[in-house]
Amino acid sequence: MKLNRREFLGRTSVTGVALACGGSKLATALAAQTPPNLAARSLGRPALLGGQPVRTRPFPGWPVFDATEERALLEVLRTGKWFRGYGEMVDRFERAYAELTGAKYCVATASGTAALTTSLGALDIGPGDEVILPPFTFIATYNVVVLNYALPVFVDMDVKTFQLDANKLDAAITPRTRAILPVHLGGAPADMDKIMEIANRHKVPVIEDACQSHLAEWRGKKVGTLGLAGCFSFQASKNLNSGEGGAILTNDEAFAEQCYSFHNQGRIRKPGAWKPEYSASRGSNLRLTEFQAGLLMAQMTRLEAQARTRADNGRYLTRALRAAVPGVVPAEEHEGCTFNAYHLYMARYLKEHFAGMDKAKFLKAIDAEGIPFRSGYSPMNRDAHVRALLKNRHYRRIYPPEVLDTWEERNQCPQNDLLCSQAIWFSQNILLGTHEDMDQIVEALVKIQKHAAELAKA
Numbered sequence: 001m002k003l004n005r006r007e008f009l010g011r012t013s014v015t016g017v018a019l020a021c022g023g024s025k026l027a028t029a030l031a032a033q034t035p036p037n038l039a040a041r042s043l044g045r046p047a048l049l050g051g052q053p054v055r056t057r058p059f060p061g062w063p064v065f066d067a068t069e070e071r072a073l074l075e076v077l078r079t080g081k082w083f084r085g086y087g088e089m090v091d092r093f094e095r096a097y098a099e100l101t102g103a104k105y106c107v108a109t110a111s112g113t114a115a116l117t118t119s120l121g122a123l124d125i126g127p128g129d130e131v132i133l134p135p136f137t138f139i140a141t142y143n144v145v146v147l148n149y150a151l152p153v154f155v156d157m158d159v160k161t162f163q164l165d166a167n168k169l170d171a172a173i174t175p176r177t178r179a180i181l182p183v184h185l186g187g188a189p190a191d192m193d194k195i196m197e198i199a200n201r202h203k204v205p206v207i208e209d210a211c212q213s214h215l216a217e218w219r220g221k222k223v224g225t226l227g228l229a230g231c232f233s234f235q236a237s238k239n240l241n242s243g244e245g246g247a248i249l250t251n252d253e254a255f256a257e258q259c260y261s262f263h264n265q266g267r268i269r270k271p272g273a274w275k276p277e278y279s280a281s282r283g284s285n286l287r288l289t290e291f292q293a294g295l296l297m298a299q300m301t302r303l304e305a306q307a308r309t310r311a312d313n314g315r316y317l318t319r320a321l322r323a324a325v326p327g328v329v330p331a332e333e334h335e336g337c338t339f340n341a342y343h344l345y346m347a348r349y350l351k352e353h354f355a356g357m358d359k360a361k362f363l364k365a366i367d368a369e370g371i372p373f374r375s376g377y378s379p380m381n382r383d384a385h386v387r388a389l390l391k392n393r394h395y396r397r398i399y400p401p402e403v404l405d406t407w408e409e410r411n412q413c414p415q416n417d418l419l420c421s422q423a424i425w426f427s428q429n430i431l432l433g434t435h436e437d438m439d440q441i442v443e444a445l446v447k448i449q450k451h452a453a454e455l456a457k458a
């Protein structure tokens with residue numbers, strides 16, 4: 001007897017145990033351990049082996065926009081004031097983003113990288129200084145450190161949460177440590193209780209890399225407002241998007257003004273600031289444009305609703321995966337996480353639950369089913385270009401041999417190596433769909449798991 005998906009759901013749900021989330025019929029059915037023969041017939045053969053893909057329709061696209069964005073861009077266009085020194089839109093955005101996040105101050109920047117560069121510039125990080133960061137992050141977190149000829153020091157990851165392991169932070173701090181850059185990876189907060197306790201004890205400032213975590217919360221407070229400052233990216237893939245763009249949040253007025261000055265060629269915030277007597281510090285041009293601020297104001301009208309949808313689908317999918325797919329293990333949240341912004345849906349692929357099929361083959365198989373899981377980051381501390389730092393002529397001049405000779409050893413991150421070998425994820429737009437979309441993700445994974453031995457050999 002061949003059942004279509006609707007019939008399959010109808011039958012299996014009769015005996016199903018409802019999931020805590022009031023789960024869909026499929027999740028319910030899978031939680032009740034659908035008899036293998038029934039599931040096998042209804043799920044069919046893997047697409048990679050010639051079967052029908054589970055999904056052929058696209059997932060929700062990104063960016064989302066309508067006449068709101070058109071109006072915002074036209075408004076800026078028609079003012080003829082396209083630079084923050086002439087217009088008002090960047091100021092408006094800074095006030096709105098600070099208000100939304102509960103921060104006292106916001107300085108908008110040209111990108112997330114520019115936000116981090118500005119923060120490190122305001123702290124006067126330079127040659128001889130050490131900056132702590134996790135290795136499981138986008139390369140920008142590392143680049144902003146080495147651009148200042150400071151020494152990056154990696155602290156290993158916690159594989160369960162995909163966040164920096166704060167238990168290893170204390171041991172990485174030296175008298176030369178000038179900043180800690182924890183990353184809130186994928187939209188979920190790093191362990192900010194432990195990080196802040198250690199940082200405060202050593203009197204080292206924390207600059208949160210919140211580039212992937214707009215609206216995420218730690219114990220009811222928005223990330224980016226917990227350390228000295230938080231840096232955000234509005235690059236095209238991000239949950240808040242103006243193509244490129246960034247912002248710094250802080251509650252420290254003096255630091256906000258230092259950031260403002262650094263991002264504005266070292267000039268202080270004053271009318272007539274082009275006059276040389278208003279130069280206050282080192283600096284650069286890292287300003288956001290009025291057009292980008294207009295786009296951000298428009299995108300912000302949807303930000304909270306989209307965040308709620310992602311969180312709802314993310315939680316729903318996690319419950320379904322835990323019930324139905326051993327071997328695809330969703331990233332856990334720290335106990336202090338009160339809101340996960342889900343820039344990425346992150347999980348670990350454990351091949352021992354898939355007949356030893358390697359991750360590359362698994363990703364090929366799931367992609368063929370129409371589900372775009374991708375591999376996570378590769379081990380940054382092992383990158384040829386990162387290791388080349390030891391041969392860089394400036395680093396050789398700045399750092400004594402004993403510092404460079406022990407650098408690679410200090411930067412060993414075995415848990416990160418493991419995490420990189422297992423990490424898979426998909427991007428936030430997929431979580432803007434429905435529970436049925438999530439069901440199809442689970443369905444495709446169950447199908448691949450069922451045929452894993454055959455796929456592994458193919």
Ligand SMILES: Cc1ncc(COP(=O)(O)O)c(C=O)c1O
Nearest residue numbers: 111112113138140211233234235
């Ligand atoms: C963790 C992290 N830090 C920094 C950045 C840099 O942001 P941007 O691309 O806006 O410069 C990104 C962007 O992808 C990021 O994911």
